[in-house]
Amino acid sequence: MGSVPHVLVLGAGFGGLYAVRGLARAPMRVTVVDRRNHHLFSPLLYQVATAALAAPDIATPIRSILARQANASVLLAEVTGIDPAARQVTTDAGVLDYDFLIVATGSTHSYFGHDAWAPFAPGLKDVEDAFEVRSRILLAFERAEAVADDAARREWLTFVVVGGGPTGVELAGAIGEIAQRTLARNFRRFDPRDTRVLLVDGSDRVLPAFPPESSRDAARLLTAKGVEIVLGARATGVDARGVELDGGRRIAARTVLWAAGVAMSPLARGLGVPLDRQGRVLVAPDLSVPGHPEVFVVGDLAAVEQKGEWLPGVAQPAIQEGRFAALNVARLARDEATMPFRYKDLGTMATIGRSAAVAIVFGHRFSGFPAWLLWLFIHITWLIGYRNRLVVLLEWAWAYVTWGRGARVILDRKAWPPTD
Amino acid sequence: MGSVPHVLVLGAGFGGLYAVRGLARAPMRVTVVDRRNHHLFSPLLYQVATAALAAPDIATPIRSILARQANASVLLAEVTGIDPAARQVTTDAGVLDYDFLIVATGSTHSYFGHDAWAPFAPGLKDVEDAFEVRSRILLAFERAEAVADDAARREWLTFVVVGGGPTGVELAGAIGEIAQRTLARNFRRFDPRDTRVLLVDGSDRVLPAFPPESSRDAARLLTAKGVEIVLGARATGVDARGVELDGGRRIAARTVLWAAGVAMSPLARGLGVPLDRQGRVLVAPDLSVPGHPEVFVVGDLAAVEQKGEWLPGVAQPAIQEGRFAALNVARLARDEATMPFRYKDLGTMATIGRSAAVAIVFGHRFSGFPAWLLWLFIHITWLIGYRNRLVVLLEWAWAYVTWGRGARVILDRKAWPPTD
Numbered sequence: 001m002g003s004v005p006h007v008l009v010l011g012a013g014f015g016g017l018y019a020v021r022g023l024a025r026a027p028m029r030v031t032v033v034d035r036r037n038h039h040l041f042s043p044l045l046y047q048v049a050t051a052a053l054a055a056p057d058i059a060t061p062i063r064s065i066l067a068r069q070a071n072a073s074v075l076l077a078e079v080t081g082i083d084p085a086a087r088q089v090t091t092d093a094g095v096l097d098y099d100f101l102i103v104a105t106g107s108t109h110s111y112f113g114h115d116a117w118a119p120f121a122p123g124l125k126d127v128e129d130a131f132e133v134r135s136r137i138l139l140a141f142e143r144a145e146a147v148a149d150d151a152a153r154r155e156w157l158t159f160v161v162v163g164g165g166p167t168g169v170e171l172a173g174a175i176g177e178i179a180q181r182t183l184a185r186n187f188r189r190f191d192p193r194d195t196r197v198l199l200v201d202g203s204d205r206v207l208p209a210f211p212p213e214s215s216r217d218a219a220r221l222l223t224a225k226g227v228e229i230v231l232g233a234r235a236t237g238v239d240a241r242g243v244e245l246d247g248g249r250r251i252a253a254r255t256v257l258w259a260a261g262v263a264m265s266p267l268a269r270g271l272g273v274p275l276d277r278q279g280r281v282l283v284a285p286d287l288s289v290p291g292h293p294e295v296f297v298v299g300d301l302a303a304v305e306q307k308g309e310w311l312p313g314v315a316q317p318a319i320q321e322g323r324f325a326a327l328n329v330a331r332l333a334r335d336e337a338t339m340p341f342r343y344k345d346l347g348t349m350a351t352i353g354r355s356a357a358v359a360i361v362f363g364h365r366f367s368g369f370p371a372w373l374l375w376l377f378i379h380i381t382w383l384i385g386y387r388n389r390l391v392v393l394l395e396w397a398w399a400y401v402t403w404g405r406g407a408r409v410i411l412d413r414k415a416w417p418p419t420d
Numbered sequence: 421m422g423s424v425p426h427v428l429v430l431g432a433g434f435g436g437l438y439a440v441r442g443l444a445r446a447p448m449r450v451t452v453v454d455r456r457n458h459h460l461f462s463p464l465l466y467q468v469a470t471a472a473l474a475a476p477d478i479a480t481p482i483r484s485i486l487a488r489q490a491n492a493s494v495l496l497a498e499v500t501g502i503d504p505a506a507r508q509v510t511t512d513a514g515v516l517d518y519d520f521l522i523v524a525t526g527s528t529h530s531y532f533g534h535d536a537w538a539p540f541a542p543g544l545k546d547v548e549d550a551f552e553v554r555s556r557i558l559l560a561f562e563r564a565e566a567v568a569d570d571a572a573r574r575e576w577l578t579f580v581v582v583g584g585g586p587t588g589v590e591l592a593g594a595i596g597e598i599a600q601r602t603l604a605r606n607f608r609r610f611d612p613r614d615t616r617v618l619l620v621d622g623s624d625r626v627l628p629a630f631p632p633e634s635s636r637d638a639a640r641l642l643t644a645k646g647v648e649i650v651l652g653a654r655a656t657g658v659d660a661r662g663v664e665l666d667g668g669r670r671i672a673a674r675t676v677l678w679a680a681g682v683a684m685s686p687l688a689r690g691l692g693v694p695l696d697r698q699g700r701v702l703v704a705p706d707l708s709v710p711g712h713p714e715v716f717v718v719g720d721l722a723a724v725e726q727k728g729e730w731l732p733g734v735a736q737p738a739i740q741e742g743r744f745a746a747l748n749v750a751r752l753a754r755d756e757a758t759m760p761f762r763y764k765d766l767g768t769m770a771t772i773g774r775s776a777a778v779a780i781v782f783g784h785r786f787s788g789f790p791a792w793l794l795w796l797f798i799h800i801t802w803l804i805g806y807r808n809r810l811v812v813l814l815e816w817a818w819a820y821v822t823w824g825r826g827a828r829v830i831l832d833r834k835a836w837p838p839t840d
């Protein structure tokens with residue numbers, strides 16, 4: 001085993017996982033290191049947060065995905081540093097040597113320097129985040145039932161989602177549906193349909209990365225689900241009672257969710273190469289790092305330009321980059337020259353609750369029900385693991401017919417809200 | 421609304437939930453208080469703990485179960501005391517008055533006075549417990565892959581379940597299967613089939629509450645799944661490295677699970693009535709409390725004698741007692757005399773992993789595959805919520821064909837094991 005090259009892959013998100021799979025037939029040892037035991041199907045994480053899916057539906061053990069790939073092993077550990085000169089990576093489970101390195105450690109959410117807002121406005125990056133968001137949404141309705149005062153109840157029934165990208169749009173749409181339909185007849189002191197859901201974004205439209213027509217469609221579909229859209233407004237303060245917007249406007253709300261801002265994995269700095277303003281690694285056309293042809297960066301953490309635009313931090317670029325880095329590693333091992341990465345734009349989409357979505361597929365624009373059917377088809381076929389597909393399809397079918405949500409489990413109700 | 425009697429039900433386990441449902445057509449207001457938002461189908465909790473099911477499969481929101489019962493409302497709150505003289509219950513969400521009270525606050529696990537063992541040997545009572553047990557089992561295999569030393573690996577691959585009742589038998593059987601089948605090909609440094617699973621009990625047989633023939637069958641089925649049974653042995657010490665048994669024997673094991681001992685809800689003491697040695701309320705034949713005909717106790721917390729034997733703390737007695745207490749409350753409200761409770765013994769069962777179980781149904785004894793089919797049929801039909809039934813059936817069918825377990829999600833790997 002020691003005679004074949006050792007490829008170390010950091011992170012088992014879309015980028016890392018597809019890199020490992022891309023090396024399945026290469027005469028190499030591959031080790032993938034992740035601090036979690038599961039690969040997360042993150043495009044559906046908001047559905048766990050909004051009680052539509054259970055966590056295991058979208059979290060598959062990395063080991064079981066790679067069980068039959070004999071040249072791959074999995075290490076559950078946290079990477080603490082990279083030393084490209086020594087070709088070593090340090091983890092909390094020891095030091096690892098490598099011949100080739102693929103860095104796919106991604107990003108998390110950021111509060112634009114206001115980390116004090118974090119306890120009041122959870123973001124959505126991992127399973128624990130989803131449980132936290134789910135518990136807060138459900139607990140807010142519980143508190144609304146428990147309080148006697150109407151003004152206090154209004155605060156518990158006001159939800160603010162900060163950030164109008166796909167995650168924010170999906171969260172706001174889902175909360176709108178929970179209020180309008182799922183919780184019907186569940187409470188005795190109020191009608192859940194009186195819930196207010198506000199989606200706040202600093203730009204002049206939702207889904208700013210989509211074409212303006214899609215933004216218009218999304219805004220119309222959100223409004224139909226009872227979501228109020230607040231544009232051109234940035235959060236200047238967040239606390240347990242609401243959000244302060246620039247211009248001094250304040251929204252009194254007990255539940256604030258964060259879907260704005262990304263912070264790159266701090267491991268990028270350890271590479272000692274130029275980063276862009278967001279902290280992404282400015283990779284070479286073959287996805288390698290300047291000065292280190294044996295080191296590649298893929299996924300959210302890589303700044304990759306195609307046709308004059310930067311690729312967004314979503315699943316498709318990560319998957320294609322992961323596969324491509326594997327290809328280039330295999331070429332280097334055979335003493336062949338690497339190839340420049342070419343992104344194949346398959347499209348992009350966002351759902352706005354049940355039966356509604358916006359999508360751009362192969363350059364064609366869809367909205368409403370057709371876009372939602374597309375979304376459904378693509379996500380079901382794409383889910384890793386046949387079991388997950390069946391279970392998720394069944395849960396969605398069930399939810400579609402009943403408007404129910406099967407995963408309304410509040411964990412650890414002590415944690416939130418703070419008693420005040 | 422104020423003119424009809426107010427029935428307060430404490431706890432939405434099997435006893436409390438069936439009491440509320442039993443009052444659906446009574447001209448009364450019913451309030452059920454629970455500190456959790458969900459009713460837990462606890463007979464399948466060990467399947468969440470052993471990664472076979474997701475938490476939402478067995479946890480249904482109390483509100484959604486009771487959504488269509490117009491005379492019932494749900495309060496998410498922790499009960500802190502009962503004042504039978506004032507007919508009041510105090511909670512962390514305020515004081516509640518009642519005309520009739522049904523106490524169904526159940527039990528939790530106990531460490532026989534050794535609470536210091538709790539961090540080293542988690543029990544299994546709620547969803548968080550199940551997540552904790554699941555994470556520990558899965559993390560033990562991860563650590564076994566990470567350590568270089570064989571002796572250390574053996575400790576990580578040794579699992580001890582303390583307590584040979586149904587929960588202990590079910591846990592041990594499931595861990596045996598995970599090791600023998602589910603994790604095949606998942607690790608590179610060891611064969612999961614080398615895992616040791618020990619089931620420890622102080623009595624002279626497993627399932628001591630079952631007939632001796634069932635105990636014998638269960639022992640045989642467990643042994644076939646690779647479980648070692650250690651009888652006549654009580655735990656005298658538990659720490660991060662293993663279990664000490666009386667007689668001085670020590671088992672070196674990094675994972676110890678607790679399935680022994682129950683501790684009754686401390687609310688029983690507030691009733692000011694005689695309790696048995698275990699802390700259960702010695703109820704009158706109509707399930708009311710001596711001196712307080714308007715107060716009933718049902719489920720695990722009630723000491724109920726039938727034909728010279730105490731009913732066990734499992735679901736069937738709780739369900740029947742809950743329904744019966746509702747009936748007696750309705751009779752009292754109509755100024756009729758209460759009736760004495762009569763238990764209808766439907767049987768009892770325990771599974772030992774896939775395709776194997778022991779069961780006593782209407783006095784007939786079953787074991788092996790027929791018992792398991794019975795178990796499957798009864799638990800599927802009995803699960804609350806049609807959606808749960810479909811999803812669970814699909815998950816079981818999938819697991820049956822593949823030996824896979826769909827819920828292998830480790831949460832918060834920092835918490836356990838302690839780095840040492």
